[in-house]
Amino acid sequence: MLISIDFLKKIIPYLFLFFFGLFPAFAQIFPEKGVPLLERFKPVEYHNAGKIWDIHSASNGIVYMAADRGLLEYDGASWNHFSGSRGFTRSVLVMNDSLIYTGSDLDFGFWERNEYQGFDYTSLYPFQEDLQDVNEEFWQIQSFKDDILFISSQSIYIYRNRQLVKIAAPSRFKGSYQVDDRLYFLDKNNGLFLFDGFSLRKILDFPEAVHTDIAGAYQKDNDLVIVTRDAGLYNFSADRLMPINNNLSLKLKEAKVFSFEQVGSNHVAFGTVLKGLFIADLAGNVIHHVNRHKGLPSNTILSLHYCSLGKLWLGMDFGVSSLDLNNNITTFYDYRGDFGTGYTAMLKNGIFYLGTNQGLYSSKWDDLNNNLEYYRFELIPDTEGQVWTLEIIDEQLFMGHDRGLFIINGNAVEQLNNQEGVWTIIPYRDYILTGNYNGISIFQKSGNTWLFEKKMDLIFGSCNQLIAENDSVLWVSIPNFGVIRVLLDDQLNPLERLIFPLEIFDWQDVFIMQNERGIHVLTDHHQYAYNNSEREFIKTERIKALPQIDNLLAGVFQPIALHPDYEFFPIYSGFALRYIKPGAEPIMENPTLVLRRMEAFNNQGRVKLYPGAKIPYNINNVHLEVIVPNRKGVLYQYKLVQSGVWSDWQQDNTFELLGLKYGDYNLTVRASINDQMSDDLQIAFRVAVPWYFSRYAYAAYFLLLGVIIYFLYRWQTITLKKQRKMMLIKEQNSLRQQSEKHKHDIMLIEQKRLQSGYDHLKQQLKNKTIELAKKARDSEDKNRLLLNLKEKCEKAQRTPALFESKWREMQRILDSYLKIEDKTFEIQMDELHQEFFKKLKEKFPDLSNNDLRLCAYLKIGLNSKEIAELLNIQPSSFYISRSRLRKKLNLKPEEDLYSFLNDV
Structure with missing residues (x-):
């Protein structure tokens, strides 16, 4: 049967992953250069719980620690502290994230996780009431077969089937050590014993010259290697104890071992009192030596634990640290102030050159191995100052410096020119181009040296990156200005400039990159590809981001290719390396998602919840906290099954659901790390109906309705009585009003009659007055007539005396008449x-x-x-x-x- 080459190319990577997944020991390749990613925690971060005496972890990655003041829990984001046992907590054994055993001074017992994600402690120690006669400290807990063993210097307490069995020490236990499926006990006076589950069997008497304090033991081939605290390593084989005389044993004898841990199947870790941490392979080769010079807060390592995620946890006299041994990133921090911040690096002839803000340093490549106590860097004379770039051209090492362009030959330095500030160096045709603080310099080779020829025309400003697309096109990056595409002639004179200002790239820092697909510009958030036919940049899919490295310098978009197996990254106060040898990439399991906290809240406070809980309607806001324990670069997403819509991916591991209506809810949460998806985490809960919709409320409503109906009936009855009474009163008032109205109408009629009579009399009076006035006028007319007669008589009086007496009499009669008539009208008016x-x-x-x-x-x-x-x-x-x-x-x-x- 023939198998095609293409088929083999496709299937081999999967076979590789499958093979290393089944056999993680083969996949465990530690980078030898630099310190594995180190994370440090000060006591204030974990509630000042004191010294860390023992560390263990659950399969999901949550880490638990035995501290002076109780049990500590760390999930990668937050610390929790639990207290309950007596005395200082000395030992911890994690069966799973819901059942934990601890031993302490004068007590031992277990912790069970409750429904609110906390822990409840139950003591198993049988002498709680008689502590005055006992002084036991339980420094170790072992899980052996189906039993749990709590170990003090005086006794072994076997917790089996919820019963305790006690085995007394032959004299005084000084430790227990589990190697594969065997459990050893060291007795101070009687040597080494093997425990079979029911009794102790002596297998070794220690020679008097051998110190019997043992920190641990591990299997090497068919032999048992015993780790002593002060005497180094011993080999136990064929009932004989022989010292191991190698470099590792000598180092451990000097450093004084206090703690021990098996790291996978091929490595071991030693925590010492004086010199920090040693990690070695089973052959005795030191792979890592980490101490205060390399970032540890303390050189005294009290406890060690290697978890399934590839992290080695260190409990120290001051603080807690972890080393990510599964990561292919290592760091070189300048804790001693030896070299500063690394900006660039180059490897030539087995010498590692490091350009920093302080100058150019060199070190043997092998001296970067992490098995030394500290790194050895030497400053090359006359290179003091800022080094920006290093390039190898024609087997010569060029250095771009704040003071110009230099050639480095061992410790010899040759300055080619004194133009300040060389950002970048590239070979171009038969020339060397340097991007300077102002413009581009052109150098041409003359014999065995390079001479400055000229500055390139029409290019000004700080040129921090040059990319040669081909022999006629040069790309230039100028910070705070943009990108320029320059078409050059044979003498490197610009024929055409095409300027792409920063606003095209959203005013972000840019990095020009060339690959098989052409010219690209990278920014912090986007990638742009140059379209040669359209002569413009088009936003494209973002390339794979850089690995997550703390303190990475700003503006770094790509590592420097240093070695076939290593890449260089500049970081503040140091530098980092990435081990890229095939098989060095960490192979991680799919992330495990864990619910950490669930609360309901409103403006008045918070209430703890558990999955399936019933939430009162008046606090219908839910806060949830989930996590993939102790993993970096995790993204989270959730959806309510009722809506069916996933949220956007987010780095925050907390969610808040606000203003939930009453009813049943099913929340689905998932996580992703580098496109690896976790299983969905299902969380169900219920928001209770408002009190006014509850059964009791409906019963109250019916009762209230009955009361309302009764009172309405009573009210209606009383109202009808009142209405009848009011109608009666109203009828009486109406009759009274009608009677009064009738009387009033009669009165009005009488008044009208009287008024009519009055008006009639008044009219009569007026008529009489007018009549009287007319009579008065008639009288006046008569008076006038009489006056006329009187005048005539007076005239006749002047006639002869015959008529004189007669006329006098007539005058007297007329005068009398006038007086009477004159008074008549006045008298009548006065009487009226x-x-x-x-x-x-x-x-x-x-x-x-x-x-x-x-x-x-x-x-x-x-x-x-x-x-x-x-x-x-x-x-x-x-x-x-x-x-x-x-x-x-x-x-x-x-x-x-x-x-x-x-x-x-």
Whole structure:
């Protein structure tokens, strides 16, 4: 059967992953150069819980620690502290993230996770009531077969089937050590014992010359290697104990081992009192030596634990640290102040050159291995200052420096020119181009040296990157300006400049990159590809981001290719390397997602919840915290099954669901790391119906409705009675009002009748007055006639005496008649208005008879002309008389004389 080459190319990577997935020991390749990614925690970060005596982890990655003040839990984002056992907590054994055993001074027991993601402690120690007679400290807990063993110096307590079995120490236990499926005990006076689950069997008596303090043991081939605290390593084989005389054993003898841990199947870790941490392979080769010079807070390592995620945890006299041994990134921090911040690096002839802000340093490539106590860097003379770039051209090492361009030959330095500031160096045709603080310099080789030829025309500003697309096109990056595409002639003179300002790239820092697909510009968030036919940049899919490295310098978009197996990254106060040898990439399991906290909240407070909880409606906001424990670069996403819509990916591991309506909810959460998806985490809960929709509320509503109906009936009955009473009163009032109205109507009729009679009498009075006035006028006419006769008689009197006596008599009779007639009208007027004149006289005694008569004429309604004729005066004289009358009556101008007289 023939298998094609293409098929093999496709299947081999999967076979590779499958093979290393089944056999992680083969895949465990530690980078030998640099310190594995180190994370440090100060005591204040973990509640000042004191020294860390023991560390263990659950399969999901959550780490638990035995500290002076109780049990600590760390999930990669937050620390939790639990207290409950007596004394300082000395040992911890994690069965899973819900069941943990701890041992402490005068106590041991287990912790069970409760529904609120906390822990409840139960003591198993049988002498809680008799502590005055016992002084046991439980420094170790072992899981052996199906049993849990709590170990003090005096006894072993076997917790089996919820029962305790006690085995006394032969003299005094000094430690226990589990290697594969065997469990060893060291007794101070009686040597090494093997435990079979029920009893101890002695297998070794230690020679008197051998120190019997043992920190641990591990299997190497068919032999047992015993790690002593002060005497180095011993090999136990064929019932014989022999010292191991190698470099590792000597180093451990000097450093004084305090803690030990197996790291996978091929490596071991030693925590020492004096010199920090050693990691070695089973052959005794030191791979890593990490101490205070390389970032540890302390050189005294009290406890070690290697978890399934590839992290080695270190409990120290001060603080906690972890080393990510599964990561192919290592760092070189300048804790000693030896070299500064690395900006560039180059490897030539086995010498590592490091350009920093302080100058150019060199070190042997092998001296970067992490098995030394500290790194050895030497400053090359006359290179002090900022080094920006290093390039190898024609087997020569060029250095771009703040003071110009240099050639480095070992420790010898040759300066080619003194133009300040060389950012970048590239070979171009037969030339060397340098991007400077201002413009581009051109160098041409002459013999064995390079000479400055000229500055390139039409290119100005700080040129921090040059990319040669081909022999005629050069790309230039100028910070805070943009990117320039320059077409050059044979003498490197610009024929054409195409400028792409920064606004095209959203005003972000740019990095020009060339690959098989052409020219690209990278920014912090986007990638742009140059379209040669359109002569423009087009936004494209973002390339794979750089690995997550703390303190990476700003503006770094690509590593420097340093070695077939290593890449260089500049970081503040140091530098980092990435190990890229095939098989060095970490192979991680799919992330495990864990619910850490669930709360309901409102403005008044918070309430802890658990999956399946029923949430009161008045606090219908839910806060959830999930995490992939102790993993970096995790993205989270969730959806409510009811909506069916996934949220956007986010780095934050907390979610808040606000203003939830009542009902059942099912929340699905998932996580992703480098496109590896976790299993979905299902979280169900219920928001209770509002109290006004509950069964009790409905019962109350029915009861209230009955009460309302009863009171409505009562109210209606009372209302009807009141209405009847009111109707009766209303009818009585209506009849009374009708009676009063009838009386009032009769009264009005009578008043109208009287008013009519009054008006009639008044009219009669007026008529009589007018009639009287007419008679008066007739009398006046007669008087005038008589006066005329009298005049004639007077004339006749002048006739002869015969008629004189006769005429005298006639004159006397006429005079008498005139006087009588003259008084008749006045007497009649006075009699007719006698009461009216009396009232006026009482109020206004100054009124004359003529004034009274004028008042009477005005009252009966005679007009001015009629009154003037009665008074025998001119109308103008009447107006004067009326004005004088108003003054005598004290009337104001606005008061009506007629109305006033009628009111008297």
